[in-house]
Amino acid sequence: MQRIGDAPRVRRILVISAVLLAALFLLLPLVAIFAQAFAQGVEVFWRNVSNHYTVRAIGLTLFITVLTIPVCLVFGVALAWLVTRFSFPGRRLLQTLIDIPFAVSPVVAGLVYLLLYGRNGWIGNWLDGYDIQLMFAWPGILMVTIFVTCPFVARELIPLMQAQGSRDEEAAVTLGASGWTLFRRVTLPNIRWALLYGVILTNARAVGEFGAVSVVSGAIRGQTNTLPLHLEQLYQDYNTVGAFSSAALLALIALLTLAAKASLEWRAARQEA
């Protein structure tokens, strides 16, 4: 079989240039993060990471992520079930609407939440009367994080559930399965890997969101500082090693995300074969 670009010379040039460019453009920054974090040795890295404010920032980031994931899961599964199993007017519109968070600049996302739930917004103003403050506090951070991450689970599930069709589920209903049993015994085993991948993406984005969170957080050290905001402050204070120590933690999560994705894809490929 003869194929375009299979001549050894063409092939070599293309592979080498692709690898070099990718190494320079993608791998070098990754290496630089860890090189900077450990520039003054493991001990300094550890002191930076176990610093009181860093620990508080890690805690807040984990807290926000742990609350975000279940919300995105419930919404993602419900939306995917709705648009792939039923046809109704407005189905296409709904599918377009959930892409909004991907198109909107994170700063704009933060801004619209600030306008609505901030003290000057009508809901924020009303809540203020009850002494409830959402913005510049963790609930605001949680809300914008949910906003920017909500499409991931639905996005992973919809194409898969569309391709699988609803025959299995219809059979189960005919055999008398109740709604919950149907979901747990038939749907869930079919979608579990896509669901897991959706959660991994949600997690990566929730941990690392910067633009939207920086608008609504107020970045109070030790209180409303998430890890990305914390590293920004350290960087602005010219504490480069400190900033990169936090960055290395986030980069580690990113690497775990990539590894998880690769292993899920490998599993899927093996199942097909």
Added chain:
Amino acid sequence: MITLANITGSAPKRVLPGFGLSLGISLTFVSLMLLLPMTSLFGQLSGISLAEYWRIITDGRVVASYIVTIGAAAVAALVNAAFGLLLAWVLVRYDFPGKRLLDALMDLPFALPTAVAGITLATLYSSNGWMGRLLDPLGIQVAYTWVGIALAMAFTSIPFVVRTVQPVLEDLPNEVDEAALTLGASDATAFRRVILPHLWPALVTGTGLAFVRSLGEFGAIIFIAGNAPYETEITALMIFVRLQEYDYVGASAIASVVLAVSLALLLAINIWQGRFIKRLHGGRG
């Protein structure tokens, strides 16, 4: 008035359970988390006159930020179109050691938090960074110029091109290659005349998505941008600056421009993609 009961009532009988529940969850979520916050932007803007609105969005410093943002995003998208096409081609067509690693690396910009990418690129390309030290003697300034802005944009949006072109290239049957080559075309001609027309829609879609993403990017850019007024300020930063001045109306006006442009572009990409899919599947889909 449309109620839940008459939506479900008017539709044909459904076999599967959970329509009401999933519709309820989805609509509640979409209206509370997506639509309601969006309306606040218009609420904020309804308080000012059209002339006032126009004055805010055409302010000299803001217009300069549009030019910087759009220019850098265009350069980043075009660079990514070429780079993304090369990577997709190499990943689909060739086998070589480290291929799986290269493939996994392509998703790094999506997985890596934007602020981390931002400080890393700024450090690498500043005059005493690894890259800056090499480029400085050549007279190439990347950090704190618009080149740095374009670089950060290209970094965060490269997966869009690779991951849109890759599956289309994978689905292209070998016969296409063979037919062209048997008929005597050179590699370059065959690629341009036979392969590229197949990839074109995916390439345009991927490049378009990369462009839209670059227009709104914030975290990766502000560290490397320098943020000098009229020169290296991006529009997302202008919104942020207005907010820090407690100028909510100004921030909202500029945000409405950004929002309108990104939504219009996204819609255009969807329509373009839809038209192409129709042509491929003979009117279905």
